[in-house]
Amino acid sequence: MIAIIYRHFCNISLINFGEPTFAADIEAGEQIFSANCSACHAGGNNAIMPDKTLKKNVLTDNQMNSIAAITNQVKNGKNAMPAFGGRLADEDIENVASYVLDKSENGW
Numbered sequence: 001m002i003a004i005i006y007r008h009f010c011n012i013s014l015i016n017f018g019e020p021t022f023a024a025d026i027e028a029g030e031q032i033f034s035a036n037c038s039a040c041h042a043g044g045n046n047a048i049m050p051d052k053t054l055k056k057n058v059l060t061d062n063q064m065n066s067i068a069a070i071t072n073q074v075k076n077g078k079n080a081m082p083a084f085g086g087r088l089a090d091e092d093i094e095n096v097a098s099y100v101l102d103k104s105e106n107g108w
Contacts, residue, residue: 024067024094024095024097024098024099025095025098026095026098026099026102028092028095029092029095029096029097029098029099029100029102030099032088032092032095032096032099033096033099033100036084036087036088036096037096040081041053041054043108044100044103044104044108048080048081049079049080054100054103054104054108055104055108056104056105056107059100059101059104065101065104066101067094067097067098067101070096070097070100070101071093071094071097074088074093074096074097075090075093
């Protein structure tokens with residue numbers, strides 16, 4: 001209960017370790033996604049590997065339905081996806097991960 005009140009009044013979210021972090025900016029994530037990801041992932045699809053979409057059920061099936069999992073893949077890349085760790089700031093990557101999860105929850 002205290003964590004809920006704390007989050008509400010301090011505008012933070014808690015990660016799995018219970019450490020406070022600033023809430024992600026989904027609108028900024030949308031801009032980052034549009035500039036860096038939409039060429040391959042427009043509408044939550046995947047132009048390179050069509051079965052690896054950003055749709056909720058696929059993210060869940062592939063254990064990619066968390067900020068940590070998406071952030072790791074965006075930073076380090078995987079298969080045909082390039083690493084963005086050297087191109088985007090950590091905050092930008094967290095924002096785009098939050099945007100992807102939000103869109104997947106709402107059906108793109």
